[in-house]
Amino acid sequence: MRISLTVNGQRYTVDVAEHKTLLRCLREDLGLTGTKEGCGMGECGACTIIFNGRVVNACMILAVEANGATIETIEGEATGPGLSEIQTALERNNSAQCGFCTPGMVMSIKELLRDKPKPTIDEMKEAIEGNFCRCTGYVQIIEAILDLTGRSAEKGELKHV
Amino acid sequence: MVYEFRYLAPKSVGRLCAALTEHAGAAKLLAGGTDLLPNIRNGVFKPDYVIDLKLLPGAAKLQYSQVDGLIIGPAVTINDLLRQRSVRRLYPVLCDCAHQLASHQIRNRATVAGNVVNASPCSDMAPALLCLDAVAVIRSAAGQRQLPFSQFFTGVKKTALLPGEFLEKIIVPAASSNASGRYLKLKRIAGHDLGIVGVLCTLHQGRRRYAVSSAAPTPVLVDGFSAGDGPEDVERRVLAAVSPISDVRASQEYRRHMIAVYARQLLQEVR
């Protein structure tokens, strides 16, 4: 089936098999391999993208469902020569080790800050509850969000996330 | 998906009904896909046709009126409920359950209708719909019928939907608005997880009800409490209504124990 979608501001028209996931379509047909496949069934959040303004698991959406959709992925994040604000905060706080969870994590943080520019710590945790990170233990990721929301002073107080 | 199927996206209820009749037994409806697509991937379902209902006119309708109550269309997501102010104000119990379902990403996609048609014993929306006297509006080529959710769940992953039928909308009566209550869901981790047990207690115009998830083949409604019931009475009646099993997530004994703990706790908290 032929579908048209906008990804990171660019319009694409592709022929996709009707049973193909949006995640596979982004990676295999559009060459956007920044979005990762971990579990492939909604558990890990490595495939998190922004779909019509909302974070979703791209592994549980069919490519054909994205006909006409506007999508944001990690490839659209750094628009200038350097990293984006969210990426810079994650880097500064050592919020990535292997980095497999990071593209999805960035998308979840992006939606959070759009919806709630001043999130509480509980809201930060909730925003990333569907993004598994097996390396960092999450504290550094919350610290990056504290940085992004002007609350760097509270960083030392986070003991247990 | 490793498994191949055809995708249909009818734009009218008539076409959807026709497709369901034509492909009966070989088709699966697609709402948020958060249950269907993992199941196809794992080989649990092998449909020839996947029929998307999100393009139906009015599928995303979420509307409250004092006459009709709250109408929830088949494409309304869990987070749509949580984001709508009137739902938060009038149906806090619905929101309490919705908020504890899966992860934020999944709540952005998963529908209320898909959750109940899925008919998992651990459905987090079913307890709220049971306690609030919600009604399923069921549609097929033959016409429309209504069924209260107390008669909707018939077994593990089984509903009263007949072949060719689909859930066209959910109605939560206006009379149930402003019910107070709380849902306690026991999980292994603070983040997203299926419930080990879930206990909802509601109080509305002096009437107390409980609904329990992950404790029987279907979500269970426990009704008929009187104002003078003490913690022992409540515990006894709730436990008499459930029949939890032992599985990978918890033992039967632990489930029964925690249902009793939650039932007593909620008797104190929901006043």
Ligand SMILES: Cc1cc2nc3c(=O)[nH]c(=O)nc-3n(C[C@H](O)[C@H](O)[C@H](O)COP(=O)(O)OP(=O)(O)OC[C@H]3O[C@@H](n4cnc5c(N)ncnc54)[C@H](O)[C@@H]3O)c2cc1C
């Ligand atoms: C990682 C993960 C965690 C989860 N955690 C929870 C949890 O904590 N609590 C919980 O309750 N659930 C949980 N779920 C299950 C699932 O996300 C929910 O049940 C969700 O609400 C299903 O809705 P959906 O729109 O995605 O359904 P879909 O997957 O689209 O459909 C589910 C089933 O219902 C049928 N169907 C859908 N809509 C209709 C309709 N209108 N009429 C007739 N048939 C229909 C489909 O054919 C399919 O068989 C989880 C799932 C995953 C993957």
Ligand code: FES
């Ligand atoms: S790959 Fe989509 S949630 Fe794990």
Ligand code: FES
């Ligand atoms: S950095 Fe490795 S999983 Fe998060």
